[in-house]
Amino acid sequence: MDAMVRELSYAQAIQEAMAIAMDMDERVFLMGEDIGVYGGAFQVTGDLVDRYGADRVLDTPISELGGAGVAVGAAVTGMRPIFEFQFSDFATLAMEQIVNQAAKMRFMLGGEVSVPVVMRFPAGSGTGAAAQHSQSLEAWLGHVPGLKVIQPATPYDAKGMLLAAVADPDPVMIFEHKLLYKAKGPVPEGYYTVPIGKADIRREGRDLTIVATSIMVQKALDAAAALEAEGIDVEVVDLRTIRPMDKQTVIDSVKKTSRLMCVYEAVKTLGIGAEVSAMIAESEAFDYLDAPIVRLGGAETPIPYNPELEKATVPQVPGIIVAARDLVKGVR
Amino acid sequence: MATASKAVADSRANLPFVYRQYSAEQLKQVLYKMYLIRRFEEGAEESYMRGLIHGTMHLSIGQEASAMGICMPLAEDDQITSTHRGHGHCIAKGAEVKRMFAEFFGKTTGYCKGRGGSMHIADVAKGNLGANGIVGGGIPIAVGAALSSKMMKTGKVVVSFFGDGANNEGAFHEALNMAAVWKLPVIFVCENNGYGMSTSTARSTAVKNIADRAAAYSMPGVIVNGNIFSEVAEASHKAVERARAGEGPTLIESKTYRHRGHSKSDRNRYRTKEEIEDWMSNRDPITLFESELREFGFIDDKGIEAIREAVAKEIADGIEFAKASPSPDVSETGNYVYTEQA
Numbered sequence: 001m002d003a004m005v006r007e008l009s010y011a012q013a014i015q016e017a018m019a020i021a022m023d024m025d026e027r028v029f030l031m032g033e034d035i036g037v038y039g040g041a042f043q044v045t046g047d048l049v050d051r052y053g054a055d056r057v058l059d060t061p062i063s064e065l066g067g068a069g070v071a072v073g074a075a076v077t078g079m080r081p082i083f084e085f086q087f088s089d090f091a092t093l094a095m096e097q098i099v100n101q102a103a104k105m106r107f108m109l110g111g112e113v114s115v116p117v118v119m120r121f122p123a124g125s126g127t128g129a130a131a132q133h134s135q136s137l138e139a140w141l142g143h144v145p146g147l148k149v150i151q152p153a154t155p156y157d158a159k160g161m162l163l164a165a166v167a168d169p170d171p172v173m174i175f176e177h178k179l180l181y182k183a184k185g186p187v188p189e190g191y192y193t194v195p196i197g198k199a200d201i202r203r204e205g206r207d208l209t210i211v212a213t214s215i216m217v218q219k220a221l222d223a224a225a226a227l228e229a230e231g232i233d234v235e236v237v238d239l240r241t242i243r244p245m246d247k248q249t250v251i252d253s254v255k256k257t258s259r260l261m262c263v264y265e266a267v268k269t270l271g272i273g274a275e276v277s278a279m280i281a282e283s284e285a286f287d288y289l290d291a292p293i294v295r296l297g298g299a300e301t302p303i304p305y306n307p308e309l310e311k312a313t314v315p316q317v318p319g320i321i322v323a324a325r326d327l328v329k330g331v332r
Numbered sequence: 333m334a335t336a337s338k339a340v341a342d343s344r345a346n347l348p349f350v351y352r353q354y355s356a357e358q359l360k361q362v363l364y365k366m367y368l369i370r371r372f373e374e375g376a377e378e379s380y381m382r383g384l385i386h387g388t389m390h391l392s393i394g395q396e397a398s399a400m401g402i403c404m405p406l407a408e409d410d411q412i413t414s415t416h417r418g419h420g421h422c423i424a425k426g427a428e429v430k431r432m433f434a435e436f437f438g439k440t441t442g443y444c445k446g447r448g449g450s451m452h453i454a455d456v457a458k459g460n461l462g463a464n465g466i467v468g469g470g471i472p473i474a475v476g477a478a479l480s481s482k483m484m485k486t487g488k489v490v491v492s493f494f495g496d497g498a499n500n501e502g503a504f505h506e507a508l509n510m511a512a513v514w515k516l517p518v519i520f521v522c523e524n525n526g527y528g529m530s531t532s533t534a535r536s537t538a539v540k541n542i543a544d545r546a547a548a549y550s551m552p553g554v555i556v557n558g559n560i561f562s563e564v565a566e567a568s569h570k571a572v573e574r575a576r577a578g579e580g581p582t583l584i585e586s587k588t589y590r591h592r593g594h595s596k597s598d599r600n601r602y603r604t605k606e607e608i609e610d611w612m613s614n615r616d617p618i619t620l621f622e623s624e625l626r627e628f629g630f631i632d633d634k635g636i637e638a639i640r641e642a643v644a645k646e647i648a649d650g651i652e653f654a655k656a657s658p659s660p661d662v663s664e665t666g667n668y669v670y671t672e673q674a
Binding site: 027029055060061063065066067068069070071072073074075076077078079081096097100101105106107108109110111112113114145146148169170 | 411413442443444445446447448452454456461462464465466469471472473474475476477478479480481483484502503505506507509510513667668669670671672673
């Protein structure tokens with residue numbers, strides 16, 4: 001019998017996944033700043049401390065570097081920590097442990113250890129939190145061999161990919177867009193996983209492939225719905241994992257539609273859009289292209305506080321519609 | 333380790349700690365290992381000069397008593413994190429020199445299959461979670477290992493070795509604070525050899541003694557003469573007992589000296605010849621330990637000579653093993669980046 005499917009928010013889906021992981025495996029524990037009685041900066045851990053106790057829902061001091069290192073050390077020695085950052089921006093404080101230790105330890109030791117740590121990063125703009133609490137830094141970590149980096153876009157994927165991350169023997173970095181936490185969607189009860197490293201075609205189409213990540217997936221779908229009325233048929237590929245990237249799904253889609261646009265919130269240059277574009281340019285799909293590749297990414301500025309400026313800094317649905325229309329109609 | 337019998341212990345009642353605590357056989361084994369560390373590093377240095385080892389290395393010659401003393405009370409499944417100057421820690425925790433040489437030579441038989449080299453030497457089976465190329469990088473990892481020990485109730489104690497340079501890294505502060513807040517079974521061992529690369533502790537560190545910083549984390553801060561094996565081992569014993577009893581961490585400052593430069597690029601312009609000569613001639617940890625063993629009747633000249641010969645053979649055999657071992661194939665460059673999954 002199929003598991004009961006309910007409507008859950010993205011945050012509830014993550015919380016359910018963490019509870020299931022802790023029920024299934026006593027080595028799994030949560031650590032992070034104010035994740036206990038406070039419930040986490042975005043109430044993702046919520047009341048889990050009441051069910052699992054303060055030892056398994058472990059409040060850390062405000063020590064991102066040390067906390068990340070503790071998570072790495074615990075993972076290497078048999079535990080399965082899930083470390084929550086309050087904001088993904090604070091990864092900057094912990095880069096040493098993430099980049100030099102977690103990512104490289106297995107390699108440096110010739111395969112003698114694995115580092116099964118999961119780190120969760122609330123990311124992205126749109127909350128009025130300004131420049132130091134709104135960034136999208138996933139491509140930074142995506143540049144590091146040894147890490148896996150995922151960006152679930154729906155409650156279903158948020159739960160299934162977190163459970164896949166906990167089961168994974170290697171360090172998995174999860175970037176969760178803060179504006180998605182309240183988004184609702186169907187989520188089955190019980191245990192299931194969504195594989196890391198597999199993209200998902202959210203909408204099939206013939207005229208244009210939009211490769212989107214995280215919150216931009218829904219924006220791309222909204223744009224595609226509007227463009228349908230104009231007779232433009234958009235395919236939306238949710239990348240879901242940026243390392244290791246599912247190249248084949250994107251290549252196959254571009255071969256079908258002959259046009260590619262990348263939509264992502266992070267700063268446009270030197271990011272996911274550059275990688276996907278170059279990957280297509282190097283692939284057999286290049287010969288199928290009927291138009292130049294288009295990237296829609298964040299502006300080359302820090303995220304501003306003013307709400308109108310903040311919105312203008314990252315791609316929005318009207319901009320996606322215009323860019324997609326121009327691309328399909330050959331307007332440069 | 334088994335301790336000396338009661339009758340033997342009574343006859344040694346006025347001797348320093350280790351001579352009351354350990355058997356003659358165990359103490360001779362310590363001397364053997366101190367020589368093994370010294371000759372290993374000399375062998376590695378010579379192999380480097382001859383072009384058999386590339387990259388760089390950081391020698392701990394002069395710090396052997398510190399590594400051996402700290403590891404003396406540890407059980408095989410206790411764990412350590414080590415540093416870029418970590419060859420001594422690795423041997424003291426039980427590694428085989430032949431596999432260490434093989435690693436330095438970049439061979440598949442090395443502890444890291446040639447992927448890590450000197451700066452990442454490890455021996456996970458013996459509890460060495462690895463040297464580290466990042467100053468202070470291993471300190472929070474040791475705290476994480478101690479958290480595992482507490483959560484899984486394994487009874488393991490974790491030692492984090494680091495140098496005086498690391499005590500000015502933020503990771504040191506964050507890690508010591510967490511270990512104290514959570515009362516974890518971890519021992520922080522600062523091997524203060526006076527210089528972080530070229531910068532003396534007097535110029536880099538606001539407190540006179542690094543152990544003074546323990547007060548900020550409500551843990552005992554202990555200063556030992558790192559060149560006297562018995563002093564180091566006694567402090568380590570107490571810290572291990574405290575950790576196993578669930579009373580929390582200790583910071584041990586082991587004051588010592590490296591005879592060699594920081595790394596192979598060191599021109600030695602920040603220390604005087606006289607200073608180096610003084611430490612080498614008057615405070616060499618092996619000479620000091622050897623004299624005590626002789627004085628207290630644990631060993632004679634013949635015994636010392638036998639140890640030196642056996643060490644020389646183990647070193648020579650180790651280098652031959654490394655030379656004869658295969659290099660990894662370049663087609664395997666991508667191995668171990670991720671865990672291989674069926």
